[in-house]
Amino acid sequence: MSNIxxxxxxxPLFGAALTLVLGRLPRAQRAASISVLGVAVxxxxxxxxxxxxxxxxxxxxxxxxxxxxxxxxxxxxSALMLLVSAVMTLSVLVFSVSSDRTELQSRTPVSIFHPTxxxxxxxxxxxxxxxxLFNLFVGFEMLLFASYVLIxxxxxxxxxxxxTTYLVVNLLSSTLFLIALxxxxxxxxxxxxxxxxxxxxxxxxxxxxxxxxxxxIVFSIKAAVFPLxxxxxxxxxxxxxxxxxxxxxxxxxxxxxxxxxxxTLLFPDRHLxxxxxxxxxxxxxxxxxxxxxxxxxxxxxxxxxxxxxxYMIFGIALASQAGLAGAIFYTxxxxxxxxxxxxxxxxxxxRGGSTSLNDLGGLAGVAPVLGVLFFVPAMNLAGIPPLSxxxxxxxxLRGGIENGGWLAYLLVAGGVLTSLLTLYAxxxxxxxxxxxxxxxSVRRRDPVPSSSELDSSDGSVLIATATSSRTxxxxxxxxxxLGLGLTVVAGPLYQYADRAAADLLDTAHYIRAVLxxxxx
Amino acid sequence: xxxxxxxxxxxxxxIAAGVYLLTERAMTRxxxxxxxxxxxxAVLFLVAxxxxxxxxxxxxGGIAGTGMSDPLPQxxxxxxxVITLGMVAFLLTMAYRSFQLNGHDEVQDDVxxxxxxxxxxxxxxxxxxxxSDHEIADEEGKIIEPEGADE
Numbered sequence: 001m002s003n004i005x006x007x008x009x010x011x012p013l014f015g016a017a018l019t020l021v022l023g024r025l026p027r028a029q030r031a032a033s034i035s036v037l038g039v040a041v042x043x044x045x046x047x048x049x050x051x052x053x054x055x056x057x058x059x060x061x062x063x064x065x066x067x068x069x070x071x072x073x074x075x076x077x078s079a080l081m082l083l084v085s086a087v088m089t090l091s092v093l094v095f096s097v098s099s100d101r102t103e104l105q106s107r108t109p110v111s112i113f114h115p116t117x118x119x120x121x122x123x124x125x126x127x128x129x130x131x132x133l134f135n136l137f138v139g140f141e142m143l144l145f146a147s148y149v150l151i152x153x154x155x156x157x158x159x160x161x162x163x164t165t166y167l168v169v170n171l172l173s174s175t176l177f178l179i180a181l182x183x184x185x186x187x188x189x190x191x192x193x194x195x196x197x198x199x200x201x202x203x204x205x206x207x208x209x210x211x212x213x214x215x216x217i218v219f220s221i222k223a224a225v226f227p228l229x230x231x232x233x234x235x236x237x238x239x240x241x242x243x244x245x246x247x248x249x250x251x252x253x254x255x256x257x258x259x260x261x262x263x264t265l266l267f268p269d270r271h272l273x274x275x276x277x278x279x280x281x282x283x284x285x286x287x288x289x290x291x292x293x294x295x296x297x298x299x300x301x302x303x304x305x306x307x308x309x310x311y312m313i314f315g316i317a318l319a320s321q322a323g324l325a326g327a328i329f330y331t332x333x334x335x336x337x338x339x340x341x342x343x344x345x346x347x348x349x350x351r352g353g354s355t356s357l358n359d360l361g362g363l364a365g366v367a368p369v370l371g372v373l374f375f376v377p378a379m380n381l382a383g384i385p386p387l388s389x390x391x392x393x394x395x396x397l398r399g400g401i402e403n404g405g406w407l408a409y410l411l412v413a414g415g416v417l418t419s420l421l422t423l424y425a426x427x428x429x430x431x432x433x434x435x436x437x438x439x440x441s442v443r444r445r446d447p448v449p450s451s452s453e454l455d456s457s458d459g460s461v462l463i464a465t466a467t468s469s470r471t472x473x474x475x476x477x478x479x480x481x482l483g484l485g486l487t488v489v490a491g492p493l494y495q496y497a498d499r500a501a502a503d504l505l506d507t508a509h510y511i512r513a514v515l516x517x518x519x520x
Numbered sequence: 521x522x523x524x525x526x527x528x529x530x531x532x533x534x535i536a537a538g539v540y541l542l543t544e545r546a547m548t549r550x551x552x553x554x555x556x557x558x559x560x561x562a563v564l565f566l567v568a569x570x571x572x573x574x575x576x577x578x579x580x581g582g583i584a585g586t587g588m589s590d591p592l593p594q595x596x597x598x599x600x601x602v603i604t605l606g607m608v609a610f611l612l613t614m615a616y617r618s619f620q621l622n623g624h625d626e627v628q629d630d631v632x633x634x635x636x637x638x639x640x641x642x643x644x645x646x647x648x649x650x651x652s653d654h655e656i657a658d659e660e661g662k663i664i665e666p667e668g669a670d671e
Contacts, residue, residue, distance in 0.1 A: 068592075134596055134599075138599065141603050145603075145606060145607075145610070148610055149610075152614065152617075155617050155621075156621075157618075157621045157622065160614055160617050160618050160621065161618075161627060161628045161630075162630075163614065164547060164550075164614060164618070164627045165627065165630075167610070167611065167614070168542060168550055168627075171542070171554055171607065172539075172542060174603075175535070175538075175557050175558065175561055178558075178561040178564075178565075178600055179535070179561055179564060181596070182561065182564040182565045182567070182568045182593070183564075183568070185565075185568045185592070185593060185596075186567060186568035189590075191592075191596075233633075234630050234633065237632075293636055293639075293640070294632075294636065295636075296632055299632060
């Protein structure tokens with residue numbers, strides 16, 4: 001029964017090999033990768049059901065003597081993250097399949113895209129299921145390698161430049177991760193999370209704090225927590241839209257997941273709670289101020305992405321059940337919404353020829369559907385009441401008030417302010433790109449557009465590819481609907497998140513599941 | 521456990537030198553930095569595996585404490601080395617591609633970022649300020665294009 005845990009990691013890997021072989025048959029390649037990810041969604045859904053009815057599922061790969069081998073563990077949190085990430089990767093893949101045509105025109109090696117994308121999804125899955133720190137490292141490396149390839153897809157100058165920054169930063173964090181691993185292994189003699197949870201507690205307090213700090217820095221780089229987030233807005237906007245979407249949705253959240261996992265399981269004494277709170281506050285405020293200053297949609301979205309990571313860190317820093325539940329719910333919400341927004345930004349780029357707010361205008365007249373597709377998730381991101389963003393934020397703020405410390409109250413205030421500023425940033429895009437009349441500069445800068453690009457009736461540069469992007473619009477529409485669906489299922493989902501948070505705080509439960517006969 | 525001080529110093533020196541090289545702009549130096557720091561980390565894992573000079577895996581009869589050295593860190597370090605190898609290959613490709621495109625392998629600044637910074641220095645980043653009008657009226661021909669403007 002527990003063998004099912006190997007499937008979400010293995011299937012995408014086999015799929016990657018298969019799609020590599022099918023490189024010359026794009027149709028078969030698409031069918032293969034979509035069906036693999038479709039199966040992954042089904043498995044993830046069944047894992048959510050199994051973990052919520054029977055408790056954590058553990059698979060000891062290779063069945064080595066207990067504390068030695070590699071364990072794959074799915075508890076409520078990882079099953080939920082698996083499901084959300086599987087759904088997102090599937091829909092982004094469907095989106096990218098329909099936009100293959102535009103990529104082909106710019107001579108991108110599409111045959112590389114599918115295998116890499118599947119390896120990325122395998123890496124994400126492996127990170128979510130990892131039951132030991134080294135396997136977590138391997139999962140991270142898998143997804144990072146795939147992301148290096150995806151971010152430099154096509155190898156244009158701008159992408160190589162952005163890719164280098166991304167690569168060097170992640171290299172540094174991987175090196176730090178390895179150092180942390182070496183120190184942890186030297187100090188405890190194990191890398192299994194459950195085993196570490198027992199043994200780390202026996203170390204002197206200062207050493208524990210050092211190790212916690214090291215791991216925190218490593219995962220904060222991946223999750224883009226404030227002082228370590230400078231790389232993100234620099235590297236994400238240049239990649240193709242589907243790639244950015246899946247990065248924004250998933251990769252940072254893997255970092256958040258790793259922070260949740262290590263903080264709750266390995267360091268239940270919470271030495272660094274204050275530090276995390278300050279980091280969360282700075283992430284929220286400085287991130288959103290960055291977004292407000294930008295005039296390019298993808299960059300604005302990258303900055304809001306950084307800023308909203310702050311909410312999740314806030315929930316983790318609270319380390320209470322309410323805080324963690326809020327963080328988990330917010331993570332799920334944010335994966336969906338941020339992915340959708342980046343895909344819609346891709347559609348805006350396709351339709352308006354640019355994502356710079358200086359060059360956009362009057363989209364509401366030409367593409368009203370696009371307007372709706374942007375408006376709904378944008379308002380969801382800002383946290384307008386009936387939507388899921390609001391529910392997540394309220395959950396987090398309630399956790400903050402429950403905590404009662406002055407720092408927590410400061411964070412609550414910061415959270416509200418960030419929410420308002422997000423609304424401002426989204427309104428800025430909405431007003432400028434959709435409702436403003438087409439700026440004169442657009443016509444000036446591009447006096448003789450090629451015949452296919454000119455919609456001469458209103459003189460703006462609009463690429464007339466409405467028919468080719470219909471499937472894209474439908475996919476984005478489905479994602480927007482999913483985001484709205486989160487509001488509908490918010491009650492059960494929040495209950496699930498709450499139970500997952502309770503599981504996280506009860507470390508003995510996790511340890512008992514992984515090492516039932518008990519190891520010292 | 522007792523750490524080996526020499527190895528720790530060697531690892532520290534390698535990692536420090538590697539990190540210093542990582543802060544450079546030329547991609548070949550970054551590459552060297554990666555190599556140095558990853559070797560440093562590999563040495564650090566050797567420290568974690570215990571005393572030097574012990575036998576490797578003894579087979580089924582070998583028990584921890586009877587003079588067998590711990591095989592697990594070595595397995596981990598092998599994985600890390602393989603990952604670094606892939607990394608180096610990728611970085612080399614990027615450096616080569618960058619050389620193809622620009623004639624050098626230095627990492628450029630972000631153009632959009634530079635533009636925002638210029639606006640901030642001129643104190644013109646507020647919303648009431650309509651950048652598009654201004655740029656066309658006053659700085660004709662000097663507009664920094666978001667794409668393709670790297671020099």
